Amino acid sequence: MKLRFLGTGSISNPSFSASYLIDDKIIVDMPGGNYKNMIREHIDFTKINHILFTHFHGDHFLDIPFFLLEKLKLKDRKVTNLYTFKKGKETIKEINKLAFINDYKEFNIRYNILDDFKVDRYDVKRIYVNHGSIKACGYIFSDGNLNIGFTGDASLDENIENMASVCNYLICDCSLECGTNKHMGIDNILYLINKYPNCHIIPSHMFVETKEKLEKLNNSKILIPYDGMEIELS
Numbered sequence: 001m002k003l004r005f006l007g008t009g010s011i012s013n014p015s016f017s018a019s020y021l022i023d024d025k026i027i028v029d030m031p032g033g034n035y036k037n038m039i040r041e042h043i044d045f046t047k048i049n050h051i052l053f054t055h056f057h058g059d060h061f062l063d064i065p066f067f068l069l070e071k072l073k074l075k076d077r078k079v080t081n082l083y084t085f086k087k088g089k090e091t092i093k094e095i096n097k098l099a100f101i102n103d104y105k106e107f108n109i110r111y112n113i114l115d116d117f118k119v120d121r122y123d124v125k126r127i128y129v130n131h132g133s134i135k136a137c138g139y140i141f142s143d144g145n146l147n148i149g150f151t152g153d154a155s156l157d158e159n160i161e162n163m164a165s166v167c168n169y170l171i172c173d174c175s176l177e178c179g180t181n182k183h184m185g186i187d188n189i190l191y192l193i194n195k196y197p198n199c200h201i202i203p204s205h206m207f208v209e210t211k212e213k214l215e216k217l218n219n220s221k222i223l224i225p226y227d228g229m230e231i232e233l234s
């Protein structure tokens with residue numbers, strides 16, 4: 001998997017909000033600011049036809065209308081597949097209407113609300129996670145060789161442990177120094193790498209101070225990303 005980190009920060013971090021581009025054509029989350037960042041980074045919008053959403057806090061989905069408008073401007077006739085759960089589908093419809101009341105009907109969208117599905121060469125499984133009172137999910141991508149997980153915003157629970165137990169790489173909420181019932185922390189990822197030695201952790205959604213503390217750990221099982229970083233996971 002070629003993985004590009006469009007953003008790695010929490011909302012109050014000057015880094016862009018967490019978003020990931022897979023193999024130049026699949027995106028996980030579309031936070032506010034992502035669209036302009038993608039233009040700056042010269043991302044080819046015509047290649048991207050799959051967007052997966054983890055949950056519906058604004059720093060994970062607010063730029064979807066601008067992405068879809070870009071597709072219209074490009075006269076890209078390919079369907080954009082949006083992967084979410086049922087409630088998320090309603091939220092996306094609402095934000096598209098609010099942002100572009102006249103144009104939204106032209107958006108060429110297909111919603112996928114299944115929990116198991118195929119995207120390009122990956123089998124993908126949705127994993128529901130605990131993120132306080134809001135419904136949220138992560139995803140595991142499997143290519144038959146590697147399992148790569150994205151937790152989205154999540155606290156540590158048995159579903160996250162299940163992800164760590166099967167994933168070779170886990171792109172993992174590490175917002176805080178100490179985990180809470182909404183977000184994971186450095187204490188949680190240290191617990192995961194000790195318990196599941198085959199799993200490499202790539203922390204994301206970091207506050208500034210959290211990233212500084214992670215860097216001081218200098219732990220070979222923790223790969224700390226930065227905005228614009230591109231890696232080949234193999």
Ligand SMILES: [Zn+2]
Pocket residue numbers: 055057131153
């Ligand atoms: Zn959130």
